Amino acid sequence: MKVACVLVTHLAVKAEVQRAVDLRGKPVLIATQSSEGPQVLDASSQVKGVSLGMPLQEALSRCKEAVLIEADETYYHQVFDQIVEALLDKSPLVEKGELGCTFLDMHGTEEIYGGDEGIVATLLEAIPPHFGSRVGLAESKFPAYVAAAASKPGRATTAPRDVAGFLKELPVGLLPLSWDDRVRLHDFGLHTIGQISSLTIGSMQAQFGSQGRVAWELANGIDKSPFVSSKHREAVTDFITFPVPATSMFAIL
Secondary structure, X not given: OOEEEEEOOOHXXXXXXXXXXXXXXXXXXXXXXXXXXXXXXXXXXXXXXXXOOOEHHHHHHHOOOOEEEEOOHHHHHHHHHHHHHHHHOOOOOEEEOOOOEEEEEOOOOHHHHOHXXXXXXXXXXXXXXXXXXXXXXXXXXXXXXHHHHOOOOOOEEEOXXXXXXXXXXXXXXXXXXXXXXXXXXXXXOOOEHHHHHOOOHHHHHHHHHHHHHHHHHHHOOOOOOOOOOOOOOOOOOOOXXXXXOOOOHHHHO
16 A cells, blocks of 8 residues: 655744745744643744644743734635645545645556656646645555654655664654643653653553554554545535625525
8 A cells, every 4th residue: 555645834824924924034823722621723934833633722831923813724624625626636635634634545546646756746747836835655555754854845755664673763743632631641751752652552541541552553653544535515606796785684595
């Protein structure tokens, strides 16, 4: 199986900049409400020392000059859906991951696109360049995601067959864990994925439950997650222009 990950980092911030260009180059924090209170949904590259999922109060204490925006998640997912639709034209099997992250089953497309280089070029061309998309190629989803995250905007990385070795020196922040769990890992002195893989699966599961088991497996190059493909969504739109301004709901209806 050949999996491609197409990653648009900080999609929420890029979507906000798209509709408010005066935000370009400014430190931006996007906040969302969770069961534990307001937390960071996304932050621009100008905001230092802040990670996704961090409590908003702590994030603001680290970057007091940041422009704070309330998350418009419906809008962000509309932008994301447009990206997914563009990728569905390149492969019939596309899975939506977290916001900005997509996985494509590219098995058997090498001859169509001219090998890995052709696949990468096709996927990068499918998305407008201002999104700065990155591509990762691997035999399963998590290594493909890490390879994409390790790439520069507009570039691609192919994960080697030795997945555990490839992941060894990378930060634990790439693992699918909550902000609280990532903080706990650092408190335990565990900063790299290689340090996680050197532990026993029992110790990780005892401290972090089922997510700890998944993190240990991923750190050891074991990715059991199934591929769940999205489907084309047919969009039908229509509009009408009134000859004069409408002043009542009756006229609109």
